[in-house]
Amino acid sequence: MLSRGLYLLLILFFFIFGNWLLSFTSLDEGRNMDAVQNMIRTGDFINPQYNCQPRFEKPPLLYWLVVVSSYLFGLSEFSARLVSGLSALGLAGITYLLTRDFFSKEKALSSALVLATFPHLWLEARAVVPEMLNTFFALGGLYAFLRGWFILGWFFLSLAFLTKGPVGVVLAVGTYTLWKRRLDFLKPTGVVIFLLVGVSWYVAMLFQHGYEYFYRFFIYENLMRYTGQRSTHPAPFYYYLPVLALGTIWYVPLYFRLIKSFRREWLPLLFWVAFVLLFFSLASNKLHHYILFAYPPLAILLAQVLSERYLKFSLLLSSLTLILLMPLLHLYERERFTPKAHALIKTYEGPVYFYKAEDSSLVFYSGRCIKRLEDPWVLEGLVITKEKHLRELPACKTLIKGREFDGVYLLLACQKALK
Numbered sequence: 568m569l570s571r572g573l574y575l576l577l578i579l580f581f582f583i584f585g586n587w588l589l590s591f592t593s594l595d596e597g598r599n600m601d602a603v604q605n606m607i608r609t610g611d612f613i614n615p616q617y618n619c620q621p622r623f624e625k626p627p628l629l630y631w632l633v634v635v636s637s638y639l640f641g642l643s644e645f646s647a648r649l650v651s652g653l654s655a656l657g658l659a660g661i662t663y664l665l666t667r668d669f670f671s672k673e674k675a676l677s678s679a680l681v682l683a684t685f686p687h688l689w690l691e692a693r694a695v696v697p698e699m700l701n702t703f704f705a706l707g708g709l710y711a712f713l714r715g716w717f718i719l720g721w722f723f724l725s726l727a728f729l730t731k732g733p734v735g736v737v738l739a740v741g742t743y744t745l746w747k748r749r750l751d752f753l754k755p756t757g758v759v760i761f762l763l764v765g766v767s768w769y770v771a772m773l774f775q776h777g778y779e780y781f782y783r784f785f786i787y788e789n790l791m792r793y794t795g796q797r798s799t800h801p802a803p804f805y806y807y808l809p810v811l812a813l814g815t816i817w818y819v820p821l822y823f824r825l826i827k828s829f830r831r832e833w834l835p836l837l838f839w840v841a842f843v844l845l846f847f848s849l850a851s852n853k854l855h856h857y858i859l860f861a862y863p864p865l866a867i868l869l870a871q872v873l874s875e876r877y878l879k880f881s882l883l884l885s886s887l888t889l890i891l892l893m894p895l896l897h898l899y900e901r902e903r904f905t906p907k908a909h910a911l912i913k914t915y916e917g918p919v920y921f922y923k924a925e926d927s928s929l930v931f932y933s934g935r936c937i938k939r940l941e942d943p944w945v946l947e948g949l950v951i952t953k954e955k956h957l958r959e960l961p962a963c964k965t966l967i968k969g970r971e972f973d974g975v976y977l978l979l980a981c982q983k984a985l986k
Contacts, residue, residue: 571676574676574679574680577680577683577882577886578656578659578679578680578683579652579656580886580889581683581684581688581689581692581885581889582652582653582655582656582659582683582688582689582692582693583648583649583652583653583656583692583693584889584893585693585889585892585893585896586644586645586648586649586652586692586693587643587644587645587648588893588896588897588900589644589693589896589899589900589903590644590900590903590905590906590909590928590932591644591647591695591905591928591931591932592694592905592928592971592972593694593696593972594925594927595694595695595696595927596694596695596696596927596928597926597927597928597929597930597931598617598618598622598624598927598930599625599629599630599633599695599696599697600633600647600695600928600931601616601617601618601927601930601931602615602616602617602622602630603630603633603634603637603642603647604642604931604934605617606630606631606634607634607637607642612627612630612631612634613627613768613771613772613775614772614775615627615630617927617930618927618930618936618937619936621776623772623776623779623780623783623784623788624783624784624788625697625731625732626697626728626729626730626731626732626768626769627729627768628697628700628726628729628730629650629695629696629697629700629730632650632700633646633647633650633695636649636650647695648692648693648694648695650695650700651691651692651693651694651695651696651699651700652692652693654692654699654700654702654703655683655688655691655692655699655703657703657707658682658688658699658702658703658706658862658863659679659680659682659683660679661703661706661707661710661863662678662679662682662706662863662866662867663675663676663678663679664710665678665710665713665863665867666678666679666867666870668713668714669713670832670833670867670871671871674867674870674871674873677870677873677878678866678867678870679866680878680881680882681818681866681869681870681873681878681881682862682863682866683885684817684881684882684884684885685814685815685862685866686813686814686816686817686885686888687810687813687814687815687855687856687859687862688814688859688862689889691856691859696856697730697731698731698856698857698859699859700730700731701727701730701731701734701735702735702859702860704723704724704726704727704730704735705723705724705727705735705736705738705739705860706739706860706863707720707723708720708721708723708724708727708735708736708739709739709742709743711723712739712743712752713743713746713747717751717752717754717756717757718754718756718757718760720739720752720757721752721754721757721758721760721761722757722760722761722764723739724736724739724740724761724765725760725761725762725763725764725765725766726764726765727739727765728761728765728766729764729765729768732784732785732788732789733789734789737846738842738843738846738860740752741842741846742838742839742842742843742860745835745838745839745842746835746838746839772784801851801852801853802852802853804848804849805848806848806853807844807847807848807853807857807858808844810855810858811844811858811861811865814855814862815862815865815869817881817884817885818869818873818881821869821872821873821877824872825868825869825871825872828871828872830871833868833871836864836865836867836868837864837868839861839864840861840864840865840868843858843860843861844858844861902969902970903969903970903971904926904967904968904969904970904971904975904976904977904978905926905928905929905932905969905971906969907967907969907978908926908929908951908967908969908976908978909928909929909932909933911949911966911967911978912929912932912933912935912937912949912951912978913932913933913934913935915948915949917947917948917949918938918946918947918948918949919933919935919937919938919948919949919950919951920937920938920939920940920946920948920949920950920951921937921938921939921940921950921951921952922939922940922943922950922951922952922956922959922960923952923953923956923959924951924952924953924956924974924976925951926951926971926976929951937951943959943960944962946981947981947982948980948981949966949978949979949980949981950963950978950979950981951976951977951978951979952976952977952979953974953975953976953977954968954974954975954976954977955974957977957979960979960981962981962982963979963980963981963982964979964980964981965977965978965979966978966979966980
């Protein structure tokens with residue numbers, strides 16, 4: 568087997584290499600990066616903004632760390648996504664420690680390598696979204712609790728709370744309680760640290776924005792999403808089972824062996840996976856990256872029944888898959904709408920609108936606010952929309968056409984038309 572230093576480089580390859588090949592893609596990436604850019608430009612690190620409006624949906628720690636990374640390496644796709652990549656590296660490191668300290672020293676490195684070869688984590692490690700960072704802090708809090716380092720554990724959970732709100736705290740505390748079946752983590756000093764570090768920013772936001780912020784974040788974004796009162800990503804109860812199968816695809820043949828060889832001492836890991844799956848399966852809204860916290864225990868379990876030969880095969884297959892993906896991503900980038908359109912939108916002096924579509928990355932790349940078009944008959948300027956809405960804009964001419972993950976986008980030049 569290779570040395571630990573070479574394995575570290577291999578894990579960095581799995582989580583960071585090529586993270587700069589695609590310009591920002593998802594709605595969340597664009598929104599988060601515009602918030603980062605506004606912080607750098609204005610010096611206001613308390614009030615996140617996207618598209619000239621307050622961004623109440625997410626806490627600020629991801630933004631702050633991307634700002635730091637951008638100061639070190641420049642504001643770019645690489646520096647922004649580096650935060651998630653390094654969080655994934657930290658996730659592998661804590662998985663190594665968990666295996667070494669509570670299960671098997673001999674399988675510790677294998678557990679970290681198995682985790683690094685989960686394709687789902689490659690995707691999340693290359694995205695400017697809070698999920699990977701939140702999972703790292705939640706896992707750090709759980710590991711510290713298990714070691715009896717309760718003050719450190721609460722510090723980690725305060726950072727998770729600043730990254731994505733209550734969910735990281737719930738996952739770590741719930742898993743620890745199922746594992747140890749006691750509440751000894753409730754130390755006054757730890758709770759005070761959690762309140763001072765994790766809650767202070769929320770207090771500042773409540774002081775400035777009052778009930779509007781409280782409702783938008785805690786009620787609308789968290790409670791109503793979970794209960795389904797706000798339906799944005801509905802999916803069936805079994806949604807996460809195929810997600811896990813695809814996310815751990817190289818190891819699907821080992822699941823039968825794992826069931827057949829299961830030992831009583833692995834029960835905490837099984838409870839951990841089951842708790843994460845059940846918690847998010849009960850939610851009305853589901854997204855694939857919600858269950859990242861289930862991957863460390865899965866990696867530890869799979870490593871217990873994994874042969875050295877199988878692990879070498881997985882590492883080779885994973886490396887070849889990533890290497891082959893890179894030129895494909897480069898070719899796809901050339902066909903995308905965002906890199907084709909942002910230069911024109913940035914230099915255009917007239918108004919620009921979104922119509923029944925939103926490419927948030929263009930707000931970041933253009934450095935301008937883009938309004939939503941309400942009346943397509945009374946407009947003049949540039950309009951960003953999807954191809955399926957072209958017939959609704961008869962007074963417009965197509966300037967640029969390109970593909971994104973959610974469809975074909977158009978940049979239109981429009982003149983005023985009469986009803």
